[in-house]
Amino acid sequence: MTDHPVPAEWLHPPDPASARRAQTALAERVVREDAFGEVRLLGGVDVSNNRFDPEQRVFAAVVVLSLPDLRVVETAGAVARAAMPYVPGLLGFREIPALLAAWEKLRTKPDLVLVDGHGIAHPRGLGIAAHLGVVLDVPAVGVAKSILVGAPDPPLPEEAGTETPLLWRGERIGTALRTRRRANPLYVSIGHRVSLDTAVAWVRRATGGYRLPEPTRQAHLAANAVRVAEAGSPR
DNA sequence: GCGACAG
DNA sequence: ATCTTGTCGC
Numbered sequence: 001m002t003d004h005p006v007p008a009e010w011l012h013p014p015d016p017a018s019a020r021r022a023q024t025a026l027a028e029r030v031v032r033e034d035a036f037g038e039v040r041l042l043g044g045v046d047v048s049n050n051r052f053d054p055e056q057r058v059f060a061a062v063v064v065l066s067l068p069d070l071r072v073v074e075t076a077g078a079v080a081r082a083a084m085p086y087v088p089g090l091l092g093f094r095e096i097p098a099l100l101a102a103w104e105k106l107r108t109k110p111d112l113v114l115v116d117g118h119g120i121a122h123p124r125g126l127g128i129a130a131h132l133g134v135v136l137d138v139p140a141v142g143v144a145k146s147i148l149v150g151a152p153d154p155p156l157p158e159e160a161g162t163e164t165p166l167l168w169r170g171e172r173i174g175t176a177l178r179t180r181r182r183a184n185p186l187y188v189s190i191g192h193r194v195s196l197d198t199a200v201a202w203v204r205r206a207t208g209g210y211r212l213p214e215p216t217r218q219a220h221l222a223a224n225a226v227r228v229a230e231a232g233s234p235r
Numbered sequence: 236g237c238g239a240c241a242g
Numbered sequence: 243a244t245c246t247t248g249t250c251g252c
Contacts, residue, residue, distance in 0.1 A: 047242075049243045086243075088240040095242075117241050127241065148241045182252070187241085242243055 006135050011097055012083060019090050020124065027125035029134045035193040036111060036139040042067060042206055043110030044215025045102075045132070047095045048223035049082075056082040059230060060098035061222035063215060064110045070206060070214045077226035078102035088148065089123050092131035099132060112139040112194070114206060114215040118148055119189035119199070121166055121174040133192025140191030141199040142174070143216050147187055152176040156185055163200065175200050183211040 010026060013019035041064050048059040057079050064074040078101035082094050095117075103109075118127030119142025126134075127148065133140030150168030157164075160181040166174035166189070174189030175196060188200050206213035212220070 047243080049242080051244050086242060088242090091242055122241080129241095142241090144241050146241065149239090 010135060011093065011100075013093060016084075016087065016090065019084075019093050023090075023092075023122075023124040023126040023131070026131065026134055027120070030120060030125065030130045030190070031193045032120070032190050032195065033193075034195050034198050039111040039139075039202075040067060041065065041073070041108065041110040042070070042202070042215050043113035044116075044213075044217070044219035045099050045113055046116040046216060046219035046223045047098060048220075048227040050227060056085075057230070058082050058095055058098040059223050059227040060095065060102045061219050061226055062099065062102045062106060062113075063218045063222050064106065064108060065206075065215055065218065068205075070208065072218050074106060074108060075218075075222050076102045076105040077222060077229075078105065079226065079230060091117055092126070092128040095128060096132055096135060100135070103136065109138070112141065112202060113191075114141050114143050114203065114213055115191055116143060116145075116216050116219065118142045118144045118187065119174070119191035121148065121150060121168070121187060121189035123149055127189070129189070129191035137192075139193040141194055141202055142187075142189040142191045143203055143213060144187040144189075145184070145212075150174070152185070158182075161204075172196070177203060179203075179207045179213070180211045186211070186213075
């Protein structure tokens with residue numbers, strides 16, 4: 001529901017095939033090395049959906065946390081109609097428009113954002129975290145709750161705090177991280193302008209007590225709040 | 236051709 | 243993603 005200074009094809013491809021071509025092109029713009037200064041504010045983004053919403057709206061939220069306390073200092077929400085249904089591998093095209101609208105409402109932008117979904121651990125190297133990072137040209141980290149492609153190798157230990165490489169076609173695409181004992185691991189990958197080591201370090205630093213790091217966890221709660229607050233989206 | 240498949 | 247309270251186990 002907002003205009004943005006980026007080519008339309010980056011967000012609104014006419015069809016799935018075009019979307020995949022756009023991803024392949026956009027993946028080349030992803031910066032896989034650290035390219036940012038001091039991080040004073042950490043961001044978290046996530047979206048919520050109502051499976052019975054005939055309007056197929058996407059409820060997005062962006063939260064900003066202070067460091068080192070990890071307290072939410074600002075929250076912004078927005079709603080946008082989904083341009084396409086959920087298709088594995090094309091998540092960004094469905095959720096990013098709403099996220100951008102929420103991002104625009106922020107009074108203060110975070111220095112680095114944790115995104116709920118994969119970064120480059122994606123078939124074409126452009127998961128939603130990398131996609132959003134490139135569109136906003138902001139340092140971003142992908143924090144997914146399950147695997148899209150690849151497999152952990154060697155197996156991840158049971159202990160909290162352990163990690164193991166996420167490999168795919170012989171390439172290192174991310175890291176499986178056990179943030180909590182007896183909880184499924186998180187899959188961290190480069191989003192944009194961060195190295196994998198730095199990405200994992202930030203997820204570790206932002207995690208406390210829960211399986212999900214605070215930025216993503218708070219964004220999830222905020223996105224649900226946006227949906228509940230929205231009139232006409234019951235159940 | 237047959238499964239797998241972020242949120 | 244979401245439907246949903248209590249319950250089992252550490």
